[in-house]
Amino acid sequence: MTLTTDLRLAEEMRQYEAEADVIVVGLGCAGASAAMQACDEGAEVLVLERAGGGGGTSANSGGLIYLGGGTPVQQAAGFDDTPEELFKFLMAVSAPGPDELKIRLFSEGSVDHFHWLEAQGVPFKRSFFPEPSMESSTDDCLVFSGGENCAPFDLIARPAARGHKPMTEGKAGPFFMQCMLAAVARRPLRVEYDVCVETLVRDRDGRIVGVVARRAGHEVVFRARRGVVLTAGGFVMNEEMVADHVPQLGRVGTRSGTEGDDGRGIRMGAAAGGVLLRMEHAEVALAATIPNRLGRGVYVNEHGMRFINEDTYYGHIGIEALFRQGGRVWLLLDDLTFERNFMGQEPAFVGETVAEIEAEAGFAEGVLQATVEQYNLSASRGEDPLFGKRAEFLVPLESPPYALLDCTVETGPYSGLTVGGLSTGLHGEVLDIEGGPIPGLYAAGRTAALFTGRGYAGSGISLADASFFGRRAGGHAAAQSSKG
Ligand SMILES: Cc1cc2nc3c(=O)[nH]c(=O)nc-3n(C[C@H](O)[C@H](O)[C@H](O)COP(=O)(O)OP(=O)(O)OC[C@H]3O[C@@H](n4cnc5c(N)ncnc54)[C@H](O)[C@@H]3O)c2cc1C
Incomplete structure (x- = not known):
């Protein structure tokens, strides 16, 4: 059975190693975004990262970020994009069964999100690179990354290039995460490395109130007063989960992931009652x-x-x-x-x-x-x-x-990447089988199902999703009233 992990009960926990308002599990793009937003909204934040440093798969990526609706780069490059055109494209490319509310939210918030990324120190050159689909070989920014100017999408929404690459030559994932991690380091939040979170802790009322982790071979328990945000990557490196949920991906030689994409974040959320969504799809x-x-x-x-x-x-x-x-x-x-x-x-x-x-x-x-x-x-x-x-x-x-x-x-x-994960609400709340939020539990990035649904909108949509909805999850967790 690939989908079980324990769930521990709060009353069994004798001693907490440390506590914080919000605990963020994993420091890739989604985790950094969630942690920064939670911190900016006044929460005391603790990030637990299993590796010796932050970055995750995000730091191994091309670094393209899918943004639109009229960003300054789009304007400078002469693309007349609007939130409505972005919405139309994302709805079409996500069919069947697009998540309309999330797509609307993202389309309307995309320009603001661009400004937020720049404010964190992620620079974008005001330029267009004509070769589509992947990151530019130069430090140029904008590319057509989802077939926006190709059939059938060119007739559905006004074509606009939306893949935004941070300003560095070639592959930009390492540079992007370097900027994001520097922004994390400028904030008064705590990060502990070499701590692998294994299990969630639930109280008698069904609220998630902490995590059990392993550090240097020992079990350590951390308490979360307001919420736990799972941003621990996807499951593309977990052969058993791939075979169970998206066996076609098992035939793909190159997996777009790193060691951390072992599905544990998803399994922890599922053990707490989180519903899984679109596990059978992939990029x-x-x-x-x-x-x-x-x-x-x-x-x-x-x-x-x-x-x-x-x-x-x-x-x-x-x-x-x-x-x-x-x-x-x-x-x-x-x-x-x-x-x-x-x-x-x-x-x-x-x-x-x-x-x-x-x-x-x-x-x-x-x-x-x-x-x-x-x-x-x-x-x-x-x-x-x-x-x-x-x-x-x-x-x-x-x-x-x-x-x-x-x-x-x-x-x-x-090459392939999993897009399925925990089903989440508009604020990143992990949803249960009734569609209601599991109190105290959030997910974002590849631990959650990608917001664009069954299709993969274009290069850059995973980092866009991770950062945009990561922020929403962190912000919402921070706004909860403290428990205990
Ligand atoms: C070669 C390549 C190119 C790509 N190019 C792009 C691109 O240009 N644009 C794009 O949008 N996407 C791209 N992707 C996909 C994208 O990189 C990922 O989907 C995205 O980075 C996922 O972000 P995340 O924050 O969810 O996960 P990650 O960045 O992987 O972060 C998860 C973190 O959680 C940690 N972690 C895992 N388990 C635990 C645990 N139990 N306890 C504590 N910590 C844990 C991991 O160590 C990791 O640091 C690419 C992927 C690859 C491999």
Whole structure:
């Protein structure tokens, strides 16, 4: 059983090591945000972090943060974004079953959140970087990171780039968390490292009033007067939980996580009665079309048929490929469109004709040829009636030799991240089976279910969610009346 941890009773606790108004479990992006907000609202805060330093997976990330609605960077780069356009995009990309209230809250609070991040010392250059989907190689900030200018979203909401990268060259996660941890250090809050929280403590009234942790092999108990915020990462590194909840992700070679993503935060919340949400979903990136020009090729499934507009965000492609095409997809390019992708992937098959490739790769006779014939016909007219690929990506594939990249999940460049976790309310309160808050218990970041629901809106949405809803959780916990 992967979902049980103990729950300890307050009356059994003989001695508390220390106490605070708010205890935050884990010091990644969500934990830092929750701790700072709780502290700013007057609470005495104690952060418990199992590693020897803060940062978590956030410090290993690309550092893109999904923000919109008219941030100063968007304005400087000439994007006319509004909270309503951001809302429309997030609702569409999160379907089915989007969390409308959270999406509304985030859309309306996104510009303020940008200013809050800057006030913490996270700088953003007022600039746009044209290559979409991932963090810029320069210190430029803004990228299209969720296929906002691609079908079908371009017709649903006015396209705007929303992936904001803190001002540093290349991957920005380490720099982002360095800024956040420095902001934590400027506040009068306490952080204890090398303390692994294992269990929550509940009182007779069902309120969470503390945590039991392990430090240097010994059990230590901490008391929380107002609340405990679980910001201990997701479960992508827990094989058993992945197999139980999102087995498709088990086939993905690269897990976007670190050691701390072992699901303990989620399991502690579940043991306290927290409901789990969207555990069967994941973010899955299939990074074969970086640079984006490679989207001029054609993705096919095992039936030799197209299944998506290849120019879109590789996260949308990865989710479609893994969850709906069984992880059995290939990318066909010709001499004109071929170049080495970001991963340096070698073609699995090369042939002078599509028929040759089709036979070598073992597709049923004629299917790949029919796909390419139909695609070339519409591409020559500048149209993609099936998936709406943009005109500049529509080049008939008619320059041999042809190359087929193996993008099956076992060999292709996939990476994945869990998005399911504890179900939370608008203030980060962990919800029980009745939909009511568990008193004293909060969660944010990947310990909670991602607010955008089933889709993964775009690169940057996890850090956006962790920081935005982390702050709300910390702030709400701080506002509770002290217990005892
Ligand atoms: C290579 C890579 C690139 C990525 N790029 C991006 C990107 O550009 N934009 C984006 O939005 N997302 C990105 N992600 C995903 C993103 O990094 C994570 O989803 C996000 O950082 C989660 O933040 P968090 O605060 O919930 O967790 P974390 O940052 O992992 O923080 C959790 C903390 O809790 C601690 N902890 C765990 N268990 C316990 C315990 N029991 N007791 C005490 N402490 C505990 C951990 O040590 C850790 O410090 C990327 C991920 C990877 C791996």
